[in-house]
Amino acid sequence: MTVVSVSMPEELLERIDRFAEDHGYTGRSEVVRESARNLLGEFEDASLEDRELMAVVTVLFNYETTSVEERMMRLRHEHERLVASNFHSHVGAHYCMELFVLEGRLEEISSFVGKIRATQDTLSVDYSVMPVDEFGPVTPE
Template structure:
């Protein structure tokens, strides 16, 4: 097995070690391997391919980190064909939340979420996807 060096802040490393101990993992490598498999398989759902999807993406970041807010605006404009709606809210005294409603293919939503996740200084990125045709009561489901 190939050895890979990964940089991460001490606080994340401490959380990783605590998680390993609490959940019975043999070590950091086992957690990182499982997390990597899960991340890579997130958008590998054959039932979602070739379907129009609705995606909801929520991003939380620190108010003082203005570069994150600018990046969110850039991504909204770069993907205006995908972004159906975008809402910016203040959460408490220190945080902001961006909510994106997306309409598009699995590939386009996956690309957008990947760019959001690659943005430095985000605190949390969460998303969900649903087939648009699943909302149509006239269509029969199997």
């Protein structure tokens, strides 16, 4: 097996070590391998390909890290056709939450989420995706 060197904050490494111990993993390498498989596989759901999708993406960051907020605004403008709605809220004393509602294809949504995840200093990125065509036609009562 190939050895890969990865840089990460000490706090994240400590969380990985605690997670490995608490969940019976043999060590941090096993946790990182499983995480990588999950990340790479999450947008490979064939049932979502070639369908119109809706996604909700939630980003949490420390507002004192202004580069994150600026990056979120740039991404919103760069993906104007994909972003149906955007909501910004203050959470607690030092944090902000950015919520994006997206409408588009899997590849576009995957790319957008990837760019957000790649943004330095985000604390949390969470999302959900669902096909729009599952709602079905609206029937009057």
